[in-house]
Amino acid sequence: MKKASFLYACYVMMFFSFYACTKPETTPGPLLNKNTLGINQNPSADSVGLNGIYVLCMDQATDFSGTIAYYDFNTGTFDRNRFLSANGYNLGFYPYDMKRYGNKIYVTVRGTGTSDAYVEVLDAFTLVSQERIPFFASGQDPVYPTYIAAAAGKVFVSCGDGYVRRIDTTSLSIDGSLFTGGEHLQIAASGNKLYVTGYQSYGEPADTFRLPVIDMPTFSLDTTYKFLNQPILAKTGNDGNVYFHLTSYWGVGGARPARFIKIDPATDIVTDLGYSAGMYDMATRGDSLWIIDPYEPLRVYNTVTASWQAISYNTPSDMKFTPVSVEVNRNNGDFAILDSQEMNVWDETKFYYYDHSGSLLFWYWIDKYPMEMIFMYK
Secondary structure: OOOOOHHHHHHHHHHHHHHOOOOOOOOOOOOOOHHHHOOOOOOOHHHHOEEEEEEEEEEOOOOOOOEEEEEEOOOOEEEOOHHHHHHOOOOOOOEEEEEEEOOEEEEEEOOOOOOOOEEEEEEOOOOOEEEEEEOOOOOOOOOOEEEEEEEOOEEEEEEOOOEEEEEEOOOOEEEEEEEOOOOEEEEEEEOOEEEEEEOOOOOOOOOOEEEEEEEOOOOEEEEEEEEOOOEEEEEEOOOOOEEEEEOOEEEOOEEEOOEEEEEOOOOOOEEEOOOOOOOOEEEEEOOEEEEEEOOEEEEEEEOOOOEEEEEOOOOOOOOOOOEEEEEEOOOOOOEEEEEOOOOOOOOOEEEEEEOOOOOEEEEEEEOEEEEEEEEEEO
C-alpha cells in the first residue's frame, strides 16, 4: 500500500475529513484504452510468469471504501473491485497496506474511529475473507493499524497509537503488543529484528528522530537508533540488509538533505549510501532496489556494486504522472507503476504495466489513492 508514502496518505486522510460529504459521483473511465495509446496486446501469463496483480486503493469512486483490483494474465481481464466481487461487501475505510504471507493476504484498514479498524485476512488466490481481526476495544482510543511485516509465522502491524501488534497466523488473532512510542509509519523485518519508522512522541526533541528495533523471538525492544532526519520508508533487501529513506529536514539546527541508508541486522552497522533525493516507494528484484519519486527519474540501486542506473520508459501524453508505487516482476524485469493522478483531486487513478525495456504494455483505470501492489507468481 504497498505499495505509497505516509505523507501522501496523510494528505489523503486530511482531504477526506473536509470533503467526505460533498464528493461528486464520477463515471468510471474505459477499462482498457489500447487503441488510443497504440500499445501492445496484453502479455500471457506464461510469458510474464504471473497469474495476476492485486492493486490496493484507499478510496472507491462512489463512496469512501477502499478496493482491491485484480488483473488476470490468464484471461486478460480486469476486475476493478475484486474484493467486492469475492465477498459481497466493501473492504472498509482507509485501507493502508497489503502483504502476502504464505497462502494468505493481510490488509490493514485504519477506519474512521475506534470501532471500524481491523486487519482483513484473505485467501491469496480467491481473495475470499478468512478472518477480520479487530484492532479496537470498547472505550479505547483509535489504534489505526498501518503497515505490515511478516516473519517466523507471525504478522507484525505498526499502529498509529505507538504500538506494534503481533498476529499469530494459525489462530488469526492478536497474541502480543509492544509499545515503542510515536506514530508508526513503515515496518521491515530481517533476521530476528523488526525495524519500525515513525513520528516522534509528544515531548521528544524536535531535532532527534528515533528508529526502534524489536527482537522478534522475545518480542521486546532491542535497541533504538537516533537520527537527525526522519526515517520514513523501510525496505528489506534480498541481501538481508534493511534500507531506509530519511526525509529532508528544515527546522532546529538548520536544513539537512534527505538520506538513504542501510542497516546490517547482523552487525548493526549503519551505512550512508550517498543519495539525497526524494523517494515515494522502493521495490526489490535480485540484487537491485527500484526507487520511484514524482520528481526524480525511476532509479535502480545495485546492492552489490553500490552503483545507480536511471530507467527510461514510455510515458503516454495523458499521463499526469505523480507515481506513488512501483513493483518489479522478479522473473523478467517487467514493472508496474501506480499513478495517483494528483492534477485533480477527484480524478480516478491509473495502473501501468511495462515490459523490461520500458515499453508500456497496458494500463487500466483504478480507484483513487493507490497504495500497494502484490504480484501473484505462477
